[in-house]
Amino acid sequence: MNDPWLPYSRGRHADPVDGAPALLTEVLVVAYPSAHGPALRGVSVRLPCGTCTALVGPNGSGKSTLLKAVAGLLPVISGVVRVHGNPVGACHHRVAYLPQRGEIDWGFPISVERLVLTGRYVHLGWLRWPGRRDRDIACAAIDRLGLTSLAGQQIGKLSGGQQQRALLARALAQEADLLLLDEPFNGVDARTQDTIYDAMRDLRGQGKTLVVATHDLSRLGGAFDATVHLQAGELVSPPDASPCCLVAEKERAWTG
């Protein structure tokens, strides 16, 4: 993976620290700039490399907040976030964040292919165009999610499920090690759910780490190594699984 000449962030593209978990948070407190109280009140999780974790909890419990804080979209009030042993922002290229669909201007005049290509920008930085290799990677990701016939379409002409797949294709094209997926199964058709699920399984097979905020554990419960339950910005320990058992649970067969 070649480094950009002029990276977007001043922080260098740091290498992972040996033996560090893919994601570590310690007593993490995060607040939205405009809100009164914090949205996360001291959350500690430790997710080893190569695991797939479900982030569950009712609306407003802080699932998205946790993902956004890890992605560097929200300021950390106190506590620690480490991605592969590095602070947030030191390794942008290793973190892919799949936003909820509503955060994108789908009317923008851009094709699916170019949307997926934006996943390569972190590796390019300022003043460098996507090259042949970037295009090949983008095309492979588009193909992987079954969007090849739509690659030239303007993004607003896709259905909801297709849009979600396009966003996941971009996350794949980024070739990140830690993928943060915010409600990828929300409001999509069954075919898209299957495709996303398969892609998740592939990623995990490649040793990537996934954190998936979701409502829907009933259908996909078998897809996850562990579950992190959030309620009102705090961790709750369900009887069957808790974050501290993750390492043991990782050994469990990937069923489903």
Add this chain to the structure above:
Amino acid sequence: MDWLTEPFRYAFMQHALLAAVLVGVTCAVLGVHVVQRRMAFIGDALAHTTLPGLVIAHLCGWSLSLGGLGAALATALLIGWASRRQAVKEDTAIGVVFTGMFALGVLLMSRTRSYRDLTHMLFGNVLGVTTRDLWFIGGVAVVVLLVLTLFHKELELTAFDPTHAEVIGLRADLMRFLLLGLLALAVVTGIQTVGVILTSALLITPAATAALLSDRMPWRMLLGAVLATACSVAGLMLSFVAETSSGAAIVLSCTAAFVVAFAARSTWQQFRPAAGEPAKKDESNAVAPPEEVSRCN
């Protein structure tokens, strides 16, 4: 063919043509971003707020271009700053600032003797463009087009998906400031050709026309540039033949192009009931029911 080339035998008409085309192309290409980001109102405001800068520069004997540029850049920074803090809604803040600045300009104007010079600022005087003006306009054109080319992928990404931009460390507000700065530059050159009041037409109308005809950014920019060139030539010819205001003639040519494109698009859509559309509709219908189901889970 004589009637076509005849007006452009005069040196002042050649200057005017060069200025109008350069300004038109710069504004049209930049305008594609402005229209897509719904910044049309900001463009209009920037043009209006240059007036006090122009008048003060005129009174002090400074360069008008620099006076206007100073006022426009100050406003651009103010707008960018105000939109980051949500104390007042952005469009409200713009509305308050730009009318106030414009009124200040008019007030200053009414205190000066040479009212006539200043009406050129309001309505433009492309026929009076000097060689020095041309160098300034050419310089701005080069800077704007170069920056838009070099930062195209960043401008595009921050416009449609600022979240992803932030995740990869690219600051969306930085790109917005950059765009506002370019807008200030383009607006000052626009004032030379069509004046303070009509400058936003150069930014909006050709870009809006191009948006009717294509759904790709590069195509829109190319189309906008071609349209702006054609409308500048047509407008200047019109003003020469009919002896009317050149700025208004250029803007009206742009408006006419928009109307034609709008009519053509509507007609085209009526008579070709969408080749690719049925498949797309089916898909979205098929998707709708599961959306409801999965929300309930």
